[in-house]
Amino acid sequence: MSETTTAPTATPTSTTHFDVLIVGAGISGIGAAYHLGTECPDKSYVILESMDSFGGTWKTHTYPGIRSDSDLFTFGYKFKPWKDAPIASADKILAYMNEVIDENDLGQHIRYGHLIETASWSSEDNLWTISATQRDSGEKVQFTANFLWMCQGYYRHSKGHTPDWPGMDDYAGEIIHPQTWPDDADMTGKNVIVIGSGATAATLVPAIAADVDHVTVLQRSPTYFFPGENTNELADTLRELDIPDEWTHEIVRQKILKDQHDLTQLCIDYPELAREELLNGVRELLPEGYDVEKHFGPRYRPWQQRIAFVPDGDIFAGISSGKASMVTDEIETFTEKGILTKSGEQLEADVIITATGFDLCVLGDIAFSVDGNPVDFADTVTYRGMMFTGVPNMVWVFGYFRASWTLRADLVSDFVCRLLHHMDEAGVARVLPTLRSQDADMELLPWLDGDNFNPGYMTRSMHLMPKCGEKHQWQHSQNYWVEKEELPLADLDDGCLVYD
Numbered sequence: 001m002s003e004t005t006t007a008p009t010a011t012p013t014s015t016t017h018f019d020v021l022i023v024g025a026g027i028s029g030i031g032a033a034y035h036l037g038t039e040c041p042d043k044s045y046v047i048l049e050s051m052d053s054f055g056g057t058w059k060t061h062t063y064p065g066i067r068s069d070s071d072l073f074t075f076g077y078k079f080k081p082w083k084d085a086p087i088a089s090a091d092k093i094l095a096y097m098n099e100v101i102d103e104n105d106l107g108q109h110i111r112y113g114h115l116i117e118t119a120s121w122s123s124e125d126n127l128w129t130i131s132a133t134q135r136d137s138g139e140k141v142q143f144t145a146n147f148l149w150m151c152q153g154y155y156r157h158s159k160g161h162t163p164d165w166p167g168m169d170d171y172a173g174e175i176i177h178p179q180t181w182p183d184d185a186d187m188t189g190k191n192v193i194v195i196g197s198g199a200t201a202a203t204l205v206p207a208i209a210a211d212v213d214h215v216t217v218l219q220r221s222p223t224y225f226f227p228g229e230n231t232n233e234l235a236d237t238l239r240e241l242d243i244p245d246e247w248t249h250e251i252v253r254q255k256i257l258k259d260q261h262d263l264t265q266l267c268i269d270y271p272e273l274a275r276e277e278l279l280n281g282v283r284e285l286l287p288e289g290y291d292v293e294k295h296f297g298p299r300y301r302p303w304q305q306r307i308a309f310v311p312d313g314d315i316f317a318g319i320s321s322g323k324a325s326m327v328t329d330e331i332e333t334f335t336e337k338g339i340l341t342k343s344g345e346q347l348e349a350d351v352i353i354t355a356t357g358f359d360l361c362v363l364g365d366i367a368f369s370v371d372g373n374p375v376d377f378a379d380t381v382t383y384r385g386m387m388f389t390g391v392p393n394m395v396w397v398f399g400y401f402r403a404s405w406t407l408r409a410d411l412v413s414d415f416v417c418r419l420l421h422h423m424d425e426a427g428v429a430r431v432l433p434t435l436r437s438q439d440a441d442m443e444l445l446p447w448l449d450g451d452n453f454n455p456g457y458m459t460r461s462m463h464l465m466p467k468c469g470e471k472h473q474w475q476h477s478q479n480y481w482v483e484k485e486e487l488p489l490a491d492l493d494d495g496c497l498v499y500d
């Protein structure tokens with residue numbers, strides 16, 4: 001265990017050393033710290049976070065209604081019981097994370113306001129050197145670490161993705177991206193267009209429906225929604241029976257995972273039936289004769305993208321009441337007063353909200369180098385969706401897209417702690433994912449199989465991502481049910497990881 005401050009050199013003025021450096025204090029980084037503290041208590045560590053508080057996604061997004069679309073029994077950590085309704089607002093998720101930080105005294109390890117810019121590996125010293133700027137003072141600071149645990153998420157927090165539509169400069173109203181929601185935004189009595197129909201739009205529309213004059217959801221193509229009550233009967237029963245929270249959490253988690261597994265299987269085996277069931281669920285909540293197929297019947301198969309759970313069917317209530325309406329069409333151009341669609345419809349609005357998603361960013365926009373050579377992650381092959389060929393002593397937490405992200409963050413955390421113990425026992429300082437001789441002719445594939453999973457923000461940026469291989473060691477599985485068996489038993493000495 002070591003934490004030392006060396007004598008000042010040039011700029012930056014000092015270097016602080018930790019055994020492990022965690023990047024990001026979102027749900028993955030806080031989880032990583034908990035696991036490290038519990039499973040590797042002898043390791044010194046720090047979390048560097050560019051924002052002024054923890055939460056990541058749940059701090060960045062402040063648009064009205066911001067909530068999870070996963071249940072918190074599985075989006076919450078396996079080690080910390082969730083005691084509320086399954087779908088939670090950002091505030092409740094932040095409160096839950098705050099409890100994890102307090103109960104485990106993690107706050108002392110977090111340094112906020114540190115934007116990391118570079119990470120350089122030296123094989124001579126077997127160390128990462130991480131340079132960051134302190135946001136409040138502008139001061140450059142430097143850290144060294146034996147191991148880098150990247151929990152920086154997968155998209156750029158500073159700004160969302162807004163396509164460049166013709167005529168945007170001509171529009172006289174306000175354009176807002178939900179990721180940078182202004183504190184003083186006021187929708188009262190306004191005519192609003194929301195572009196996009198993903199989970200963000202499904203959350204925002206009901207949250208502003210009471211205030212606006214009217215809100216139109218303009219979508220290029222429909223999304224699957226799964227309406228249901230925001231309750232969990234099994235959890236409620238177990239709570240009534242005074243079953244300890246830890247048991248309730250685990251039992252309900254397992255039940256939800258089983259139900260999700262069955263739904264996934266149904267989507268794979270009988271996509272048409274799954275589609276019909278999903279559409280029927282929506283149909284029940286809309287007025288007689290509503291064109292469900294046009295506005296809620298996607299072209300993709302169920303489960304090629306995350307299916308957004310809509311608590312209490314709230315977006316459909318807005319449509320039924322006439323406060324919200326759907327337009328399925330493409331944008332021809334923005335106009336002074338709103339949007340002209342390709343089919344010639346003129347939509348007018350005081351405010352246009354572009355719920356058009358994220359800008360994927362690979363490894364927090366940090367410039368990586370290994371022994372002075374810049375790393376282009378698109379040239380690397382991933383080891384189990386966590387590590388990269390040619391990049392030593394580094395793990396990236398990339399959660400599930402269809403199941404809850406945190407399920408994988410927990411699995412990866414256990415893996416990292418097992419790997420660190422393995423290295424200590426073997427007396428080695430470096431682990432480097434390396435293609436074995438039997439992998440030399442392996443076909444290299446895109447990070448995600450576009451036929452299996454195809455949301456826009458991934459397909460837009462797939463060329464930036466590391467490659468996968470045909471063999472399971474070189475793949476990023478999106479299958480929790482496979483990984484929960486495979487990762488805890490993954491052979492650390494099968495030749496894919498080379499130690500020094």
Ligand SMILES: Cc1cc2nc3c(=O)[nH]c(=O)nc-3n(C[C@H](O)[C@H](O)[C@H](O)COP(=O)(O)OP(=O)(O)OC[C@H]3O[C@@H](n4cnc5c(N)ncnc54)[C@H](O)[C@@H]3O)c2cc1C
Nearest residue numbers: 024026027028050056057068069070116152153364404405
């Ligand atoms: C609106 C929204 C709703 C979502 N809902 C769900 C859901 O219901 N279920 C689900 O499974 N997933 C959901 N997701 C996906 C979600 O992003 C993840 O589930 C999860 O919150 C990601 O956590 P994370 O800690 O890995 O990353 P993030 O939450 O992205 O946190 C990363 C942190 O790292 C910091 N960071 C990044 N780069 C640097 C740097 N260079 N230097 C210093 N710090 C840095 C960031 O400031 C941030 O605090 C949602 C995403 C969004 C945007």
